[in-house]
Amino acid sequence: MPRETHEFQAETKQLLDLMIHSIYTNREIFLRELVSNASDAIDKIHFESLTNKDLLENDDSYEIFLIPDADTHTLSISDNGIGMTRDELIENIGTIAKSGTKAFLQRMMDAKKDDDAISGKELIGQFGVGFYSAFMVAEKITVITRKAGEKQAFKWESAGDGSYTIEECDKEKRGTTITLTLSADFYGDKAEENFTDTYKLEGLIKKYSDYVRYPIKMNFVIEEAPKDDEGKDIEGAEKIKRDEIRTLNSMQPLWSKNKSDIKAEEYNEFYKNLFHEWEEPMEVLHNKAEGTIEYTSLLFFPAHAPFNLYHTDYQPGLQLYSRHVFIMDNCKDLLPEYLRFVKGLVDSPDFSLNISRELLQQSRELKIIGRNLENSILKTLQRMLKNNREKYEKFWAEFGKSLKIGVYGSMYSGNDTINKLKDLLLFATSNEDKGLASLKEYIERMPESQKKIYYAAGKDRKAIDSLPQMELLREKNIEVLYLLDNVDEFAIEALREYEGKQFHSISRGDLGLDDVESQQTKKETEDIAKNNEGLIKDIKESLGEKVADVKISNRLKSSAVCLVADEQGPSFTMEQAFADANNPMFKAKRILEINPHHELFGRLQSVHEQGKDNAQFKDYCELLYTQALLIEGMLPENPAEIANKIASLMSK
Numbered sequence: 001m002p003r004e005t006h007e008f009q010a011e012t013k014q015l016l017d018l019m020i021h022s023i024y025t026n027r028e029i030f031l032r033e034l035v036s037n038a039s040d041a042i043d044k045i046h047f048e049s050l051t052n053k054d055l056l057e058n059d060d061s062y063e064i065f066l067i068p069d070a071d072t073h074t075l076s077i078s079d080n081g082i083g084m085t086r087d088e089l090i091e092n093i094g095t096i097a098k099s100g101t102k103a104f105l106q107r108m109m110d111a112k113k114d115d116d117a118i119s120g121k122e123l124i125g126q127f128g129v130g131f132y133s134a135f136m137v138a139e140k141i142t143v144i145t146r147k148a149g150e151k152q153a154f155k156w157e158s159a160g161d162g163s164y165t166i167e168e169c170d171k172e173k174r175g176t177t178i179t180l181t182l183s184a185d186f187y188g189d190k191a192e193e194n195f196t197d198t199y200k201l202e203g204l205i206k207k208y209s210d211y212v213r214y215p216i217k218m219n220f221v222i223e224e225a226p227k228d229d230e231g232k233d234i235e236g237a238e239k240i241k242r243d244e245i246r247t248l249n250s251m252q253p254l255w256s257k258n259k260s261d262i263k264a265e266e267y268n269e270f271y272k273n274l275f276h277e278w279e280e281p282m283e284v285l286h287n288k289a290e291g292t293i294e295y296t297s298l299l300f301f302p303a304h305a306p307f308n309l310y311h312t313d314y315q316p317g318l319q320l321y322s323r324h325v326f327i328m329d330n331c332k333d334l335l336p337e338y339l340r341f342v343k344g345l346v347d348s349p350d351f352s353l354n355i356s357r358e359l360l361q362q363s364r365e366l367k368i369i370g371r372n373l374e375n376s377i378l379k380t381l382q383r384m385l386k387n388n389r390e391k392y393e394k395f396w397a398e399f400g401k402s403l404k405i406g407v408y409g410s411m412y413s414g415n416d417t418i419n420k421l422k423d424l425l426l427f428a429t430s431n432e433d434k435g436l437a438s439l440k441e442y443i444e445r446m447p448e449s450q451k452k453i454y455y456a457a458g459k460d461r462k463a464i465d466s467l468p469q470m471e472l473l474r475e476k477n478i479e480v481l482y483l484l485d486n487v488d489e490f491a492i493e494a495l496r497e498y499e500g501k502q503f504h505s506i507s508r509g510d511l512g513l514d515d516v517e518s519q520q521t522k523k524e525t526e527d528i529a530k531n532n533e534g535l536i537k538d539i540k541e542s543l544g545e546k547v548a549d550v551k552i553s554n555r556l557k558s559s560a561v562c563l564v565a566d567e568q569g570p571s572f573t574m575e576q577a578f579a580d581a582n583n584p585m586f587k588a589k590r591i592l593e594i595n596p597h598h599e600l601f602g603r604l605q606s607v608h609e610q611g612k613d614n615a616q617f618k619d620y621c622e623l624l625y626t627q628a629l630l631i632e633g634m635l636p637e638n639p640a641e642i643a644n645k646i647a648s649l650m651s652k
């Protein structure tokens, strides 16, 4: 195959450009990225070799080699991992598939446009861009790789200038060697950071990659004075050089050490290293369990929710080890779905080394460990909520959605997730000064006469504040939960009640207030309804299919109309959420409520006196309904017709 030149995908070009003109000062992290990739590649061959030993080609001494060369000012990172085929080279290195990286670029562009204060430096810190980070220090990168089990090796090369070349080449050992031809600032004694200096490299490996579970080796050239027969240095004699291969990383798994001997930075570095994260974790949970089942777990809550946390390309799950030996990544069977954001590992001598995923699912040990981990995470969260509200609210902002989805999901799975999670939920409320409220806090603040927990859903505070349905509750000083996230209302539906108090949407059904005043208003409203039976019936008839019912309202104060949904069916926001999910079948039943104390009601009565079939009455009905729709943030089906009706009414 002749040498081929390929263009980088447009997004890759942008990324390369950013890397080359990098604003990121912490350039040394490129080494951690390349070493992590090498370690991942070894994990892969190890895993594959469990079912296909031939792939190893009799070489199972996994290792990563660093080869600095001051003369050619290159640094190579070599591994005997899985390697890449030609297609994989193009797929993995020439294109950006990761949604995180795409999101990174988007944010970068947005930041540029808005002249945003978020600097590129911080952004790189949040995302991480793997292989490409090497272009921060290299003017050219050469990848030579041979996939395990294949004969042909390939050479990939790029100067980061928009294109790369691929050609066939020879490589005796399987795996990948990445050679960086260092840019002028990064080699030589005068350079501020000299990445051909063995001692500098040793320091970086200790700092970032000490726990990598395969040996990271490097050749040191040792200069020593020759020794005499008694083993003493011969003075004045010319020094002798000899090579010594050293393993740079301790490989001692952090989790096997005593908790009290581990510093916070060690946990942080370990986490960043193992999970390719760039930020310190929000929380670390390190537990050793002894007893019927023995295991050690080291779990982390990331600082931020990943962009794809709720997408199918997100890989939840923990790493499994048995006596420090890696078994598998992304084991989903340990933690419930609502904890999909938790990263970490479990090491247990009770796991068998080459257990299949299918068998694992049935493992009794795994179930018990999973339950223990879930409990310990829930306890941590309960403690955080009680003792460190600020931190908990940060957690909630990142991962609250997961817990709410968990509550919603329990509607189908029928387990006791609700009981586990209900006290951990936080909601915004109409009482803005008090910040977010747990359901317990809300209940504690409820006046005795209030029997239900009221909630309203909307896209933001302002939208809910301006709902006509809020008027009465505001006047009565009744606190309302503000459901601002799509999933909130679904979670509330699943909860049904909290400590014996039912949830009640302010936009659905009767409010059910039973203080003396409300009882009185209710009676009044019933009387008005009775006296206007004919009018109500005719409005309903005129609106036809559009509404399920028309009612005289006892909840409106200053607004003329509002639309409420039927108590049984979905609400308007749920209808919207269903529609967004391509499920337009679920429609809320619309009930038009009319304020009998509004001036317009009198007008309506007099127009109605001219008969239910007169055109003006029909227009009034239509416009009242449209108003109510608009207040709910919904558009009428026939906006042009409505506009004409308004215009003709205004000109009268």
Ligand SMILES: Nc1ncnc2c1ncn2[C@@H]1O[C@H](COP(=O)(O)OP(=O)(O)OP(=O)(O)O)[C@@H](O)[C@H]1O
Pocket: 033, 037, 038, 041, 079, 081, 082, 083, 084, 092, 093, 128, 129, 130, 131, 132, 175, 176, 275, 276
């Ligand atoms: N040494 C290697 N051996 C085999 N494959 C590699 C090696 N280095 C990189 N790759 C492949 O190239 C892909 C892209 O690497 P890159 O570092 O850009 O991203 P990543 O490792 O997937 O993610 P990140 O490092 O940001 O977590 C990897 O997923 C892997 O498939």
